[in-house]
Amino acid sequence: MANEIMHAVQYDSYGGGPSGLKHVEVPIPNPSKDEVLLKVEAASLNPFDWKVQKGMLWPFLPSRFPNIPGTDVAGEVVRVGPGVKNFKAGDKVVAMVNPRNGGGLAELAVTMKSLTVARPPEVSAATAVGLPVAGLTAHQALVQPAGIKLDGSGQQANILITAASGGVGLYAVQLAKLGNTHVTATCGARNIELVKSLGADEVIDYKTPEGAALKSPSGRKYDAVIHCATGIPWSTFEPNLSANGKVIDITPTLGSVASFALKKLTFSKKQLVPLLLSPKADNLDYLVKLVKEGKLKTIIDSKYPLAKAEDAWAKSMDGHATGKIIVEP
Ligand SMILES: NC(=O)c1ccc[n+]([C@@H]2O[C@H](COP(=O)([O-])OP(=O)(O)OC[C@H]3O[C@@H](n4cnc5c(N)ncnc54)[C@H](OP(=O)(O)O)[C@@H]3O)[C@@H](O)[C@H]2O)c1
Numbered sequence: 001m002a003n004e005i006m007h008a009v010q011y012d013s014y015g016g017g018p019s020g021l022k023h024v025e026v027p028i029p030n031p032s033k034d035e036v037l038l039k040v041e042a043a044s045l046n047p048f049d050w051k052v053q054k055g056m057l058w059p060f061l062p063s064r065f066p067n068i069p070g071t072d073v074a075g076e077v078v079r080v081g082p083g084v085k086n087f088k089a090g091d092k093v094v095a096m097v098n099p100r101n102g103g104g105l106a107e108l109a110v111t112m113k114s115l116t117v118a119r120p121p122e123v124s125a126a127t128a129v130g131l132p133v134a135g136l137t138a139h140q141a142l143v144q145p146a147g148i149k150l151d152g153s154g155q156q157a158n159i160l161i162t163a164a165s166g167g168v169g170l171y172a173v174q175l176a177k178l179g180n181t182h183v184t185a186t187c188g189a190r191n192i193e194l195v196k197s198l199g200a201d202e203v204i205d206y207k208t209p210e211g212a213a214l215k216s217p218s219g220r221k222y223d224a225v226i227h228c229a230t231g232i233p234w235s236t237f238e239p240n241l242s243a244n245g246k247v248i249d250i251t252p253t254l255g256s257v258a259s260f261a262l263k264k265l266t267f268s269k270k271q272l273v274p275l276l277l278s279p280k281a282d283n284l285d286y287l288v289k290l291v292k293e294g295k296l297k298t299i300i301d302s303k304y305p306l307a308k309a310e311d312a313w314a315k316s317m318d319g320h321a322t323g324k325i326i327v328e329p
Contacts, residue, residue, distance in 0.1 A: 004028045007329070008106035009309040012066040014055035017317060018310035026068075029103065033083040034113045038075040038093065041125035043104040045316045045325045046072065046133045046167065052102075063100045070104020070327070071097045072132040073111060074125035084113045092119045094128035094288060096279055105309050107329045117285045122292045130298040130324035134167035135287045137277045138175050138226070141248045145273045146224035148179035158242065160184045160214060160222040163229035164200060165191035165322050168250060170299045171287075172226045173198050178295065184216045186229070191322055198297065214240050224248060234259060234272060246271045299323030 006028045011020040031037040049069045052061045062069075074094040077087050087093065095111035103109045119128050142148045148157060159176050163169045164185035176183050177199035185200040192203045202218060204211040206229070214236055216222070221242040227249045237247045249256045252274030259272045290296035301321040304312035306329040316325050 006107040007306065008068045008103075009306065010066040010068045010105075011053055014053065014058065016053070017050070018314040020053060021310045021313060022066075023307070023309075024066075026106075028108050029110045031079065031081040031084075031110050033081045035081045035110045036084055036087055036093070036095065036113055036116050037078045037080070038073060038095065038109050038111055039078050040073050040104065040107060040109050040329050041075040042073070042129040043070045043109075043327045043329075044072040044129040044132075044134075044167075045070070045312055045327065047316060047319075048099070048133060049102075050313060050317050061100060062102060068103045068106050070102055070106075070109070071099050072129050073097060073104045073109050074119060074129040075109075078108065081113070087113075087116065087118075092121070092125075093117060094119045094123075094125075094131060094284065096132040096284075105306065105327060107306070115279055115281055115284065117281050117288055119288060120292050123288055126300060126303065126326050126328070127291055127298045128288060129326060130167065130171075130300070131284060131287045131291070132279065133277060134324065135171045135296075136279050136283055137168050137250055137275070138172035139283050139287060140277060141226045141250060141275055142172065142175050142179070142224075145246055145248045145275060146226065148176060148181060148224070150175060150178040152178065152180050154180050156180050156182070157223040158182045158184070158216070158220040160186070160216070160225040160240070161200070162186045162206070162214070162225065162227050162232065164195045164203070166228055167321065167324050169226075169228040170195070170198060170323050171296065172228065173200050174296050176226070178290075182218075182220060184220065184222070186211055186214065188320075194299070194322065198299075212236075216240070221245065226250070237272075238270060241270045244269050246273050248273045248275050250275050252276070301325050303328060305329075
């Protein structure tokens with residue numbers, strides 16, 4: 001396969017947005033020892049992808065130019081590196097590409113063995129491919145800092161999920177309701193019925209004064225906030241938190257990290273907790289099983305062919321997707 005080429009989408013400098021993406025023919029990548037080469041059936045976009053292009057993770061990412069973006073892929077194994085024993089050609093999987101290298105927006109992609117999991121026939125590529133970044137982030141936020149037990153065995157907790165209509169938020173609502181929780185969610189008016197249908201107990205329109213103030217209509221104080229929106233100050237959260245309430249900020253800024261440190265130093269009971277995804281195959285496998293059992297749904301905002309990847313990119317940058325944006329080669 002060394003001389004074979006494939007279609008891919010790449011950019012060769014920071015900035016440029018959708019028009020910085022170029023359609024190219026490049027050599028098919030070779031899986032190294034612990035990697036898997038997939039024929040991509042679906043990729044999904046995350047804000048992470050265009051934030052890397054914008055240079056927001058400079059100097060760490062991307063590791064080089066040109067860069068083929070895209071971390072979330074689902075497809076069929078073509079071949080595996082010599083250190084991979086649990087997959088073989090023909091297996092259907094969902095996986096995460098090494099975020100340092102990217103590579104998802106292509107006909108074929110190399111994934112890490114450690115973040116590749118089997119996909120049963122009941123779970124389509126487009127459904128599974130929303131899970132790696134968005135699903136795992138929702139899962140990590142709920143299980144770790146928020147301490148929610150997804151088997152329903154924990155103490156009752158009041159949870160607020162901001163931007164509940166986004167890629168992370170829609171998974172967070174459904175996963176939170178597997179625990180012993182009361183879920184308040186914020187989203188735009190057009191998505192209120194959808195978010196309720198996925199289990200939220202009460203939903204507020206973020207463009208109303210009550211929504212902007214994050215007030216629970218039933219007067220609850222939140223034990224944890226899964227904060228998927230951006231730009232909401234601590235002063236808005238603070239009066240809505242229970243005595244030990246935590247805001248789990250999945251888009252941490254230098255300010256939120258400083259605030260986290262300050263609250264720790266001052267032994268504040270109310271906490272702002274920055275969260276960065278630490279992806280684990282076991283958790284991805286758990287989410288795939290939930291999808292198979294019908295306990296977790298992927299809401300697809302839109303699907304684009306790889307030939308129109310720049311339109312998918314523009315849609316993600318616009319910040320108004322309802323669920324996941326999928327790209328199919
Ligand atoms: N820490 C990590 O490791 C990690 C992992 C994944 C994601 N993230 C970050 O988490 C954030 C969310 O990611 P995502 O994939 O869910 O984004 P997304 O899918 O692009 O979110 C879009 C949705 O957010 C809604 N929204 C925007 N502002 C809102 C507000 N103030 N209140 C309520 N809803 C609002 C929009 O609703 P309307 O269309 O009605 O405006 C839209 O439905 C991003 O900043 C992303 O970079 C971080």
